Amino acid sequence: MHTQRILAMTAALACLAALPACEGDPAPGASGATPSAGAAATPVGGKGPAPVTLAGAQQYVRQFTNCDDLSDQPGDPRMPLTEFVGVGEWSVTQRGVCSDAAKDGQLVFYIPSDMKEFQERYKRSVMESSGGSQGLFSRVFVGKGFVVTPTSTESALALARSELRILYCNPSFWAPKGYKMDKALVEGCGLSDFVNAEDGKGSPNFETPQDPGGQKPGQPAKGSLGLARAGSVAELRKLVAPSVDCTRFSTDPDTVAIESIDYTPVVEGNALDWGVTGRALCGEPGGEQRAHHLNWLDTVGDMKALQTRAKAAQQADLKDDGKLRRTASRLLVGENVAVESNDPDVRFGLYQQQFLYLNCVPGFSAPTGYRLERARVEGCVLTNYDPENPVVGGN
Structure with missing residues (x-):
């Protein structure tokens, strides 16, 4: 199917999570001061403004996966290894990180003042990189007023059960049958609950061909070797x-x-x-x-x-x-x-x-x-x- 061809073409690519939260293996270092508690965020695909705090975003994602030792310190070693998207860029006003130790990963949060601008800038980064090959394995989960990027596929699968949606802007990506693919705030991007993983351990792709039978020694190409039956x-x-x-x-x-x-x-x-x-x-x-x-x-x-x-x-x-x-x-x-x-x-x-x-x-x-x-x-x-x-x- 179409998604399989995408995976085949990109198998040799390095980690392509949309934001650099997956570049390298961030060390589970000590965290800085944890922001004070705030109201839980209400995520629905990033539509509409929403005053959100890092603590509020943390409170929401904790319903689906671990998110411990929240820190907003720029020097926290769990932060992305590059400053590709930092505070002051892409309308980001706050950035934080927490740990999902059970799934051997981190979750990086971004609080943008303008979600549409954030999505537009993300789309631009996808299209300008390597001929648009970036973003097939996006980890940009968009909520109402915040973005979170998990480094672990297991964390991503857990978040996919929430109302957060993954932002895909690569024109080659399409969600397989059985998954959502809604409009994003910018043209050419979509929001999906399908976790596309390079290692094949993401969301199950129900369009993957099955072993049809009849091709193994001793197996019938048609019919059956016999099955149980009863009249009542x-x-x-x-x-x-x-x-x-x-x-x-x-x-x-x-x-x-x-x-x-x-x-x-x-x-x-x-x-x-x-x-x-x-x-x-x-x-x-x-x-x-x-x-x-x-x-x-x-x-x-x-x-x-x-x-x-x-x-x-x-x-x-x-x-x-x-x-x-x-x-x-x-x-x-x-x-x-x-x-x-x-x-x-x-x-x-x-x-x-x-x-x-x-x-x-x-x-x-x-x-x-x-x-x-x-x-x-x-x-x-x-x-x-x-x-x-x-x-x-x-x-």
């Missing part, structure tokens, strides 16, 4: 009995709808919208004791609808940090049935019974010896390889 929920319960403890079993809609902090189902809301025709819960739903061993059994009338919605849910989970929550169930499917489970031991047993895991993680590929088949929805595959528990699976 009761039949499915008997089928999965060797793998799923259904001693406590219920088809009551209120009970089936139960979830807990430890067990989150794949199917949420109206099951019919997911193509599910019958649904049951196995395990202890809670009460006097905490819920445990929850697994959901589904009979499926429209497998494509189920996989389409499950893909969207999986991508929404990946969007935060590129990882699936361990408490989120994985969807294992057969021909006309499915099981939702976050227990790797349960999944291992189901793989032996010809259930396969719907994996929609960008760039996923199963190692030799594991099954890999086409899913009903583009961008996903069916497999018995469990990346989070690789010791199980593999027939």
Whole structure:
């Protein structure tokens, strides 16, 4: 896709964070006096004036990532190594820095008196550098009245979950499908929640081609090596009995709808919208004791609808940090049935019974010896390889 070509063309470039906050590895030195507390900033893409203090900007970003030892001292060793943008330039009236030690980085703040001028000057710096190659991996997060540039990709991913938006002014950049790309205050720039990282560890790109199956020894180019099937929920319960403890079993809609902090189902809301025709819960739903061993059994009338919605849910989970929550169930499917489970031991047993895991993680590929088949929805595959528990699976 277009974004992939951009990454290929720029792989050899040095760090291109829009402001020089990523030049070198700033030492986590001592900070100066911390500014007094101020009102939290309200970030919405930098539109409109907003009286903001460094402490107020810090207060906002702390909702999403660490920001400790705030300092406005020009001599702080954590400040950018160059004075490319200092106080008095680009309408910047204040500049500060704090540490995100957990993510091995710093966050540099800029308080401009004129946000449009700041964006215009940034655009000019992008277009005047190396034929406009700068800014593809921007770290310029724009808020209402302040700008923050994290040096760590992990910090950037955390801030991307806020209302801050990354300022991109390189004409070659375009946000992949599933991400925002709004207008900035200057023509030719955009504001996005997509973190473009040189090392590939930024936001998941859902346009990345998937391993389509049919290209591994022993894998079918079309069709399937065989999947589990059942004619009813009761039949499915008997089928999965060797793998799923259904001693406590219920088809009551209120009970089936139960979830807990430890067990989150794949199917949420109206099951019919997911193509599910019958649904049951196995395990202890809670009460006097905490819920445990929850697994959901589904009979499926429209497998494509189920996989389409499950893909969207999986991508929404990946969007935060590129990882699936361990408490989120994985969807294992057969021909006309499915099981939702976050227990790797349960999944291992189901793989032996010809259930396969719907994996929609960008760039996923199963190692030799594991099954890999086409899913009903583009961008996903069916497999018995469990990346989070690789010791199980593999027939």
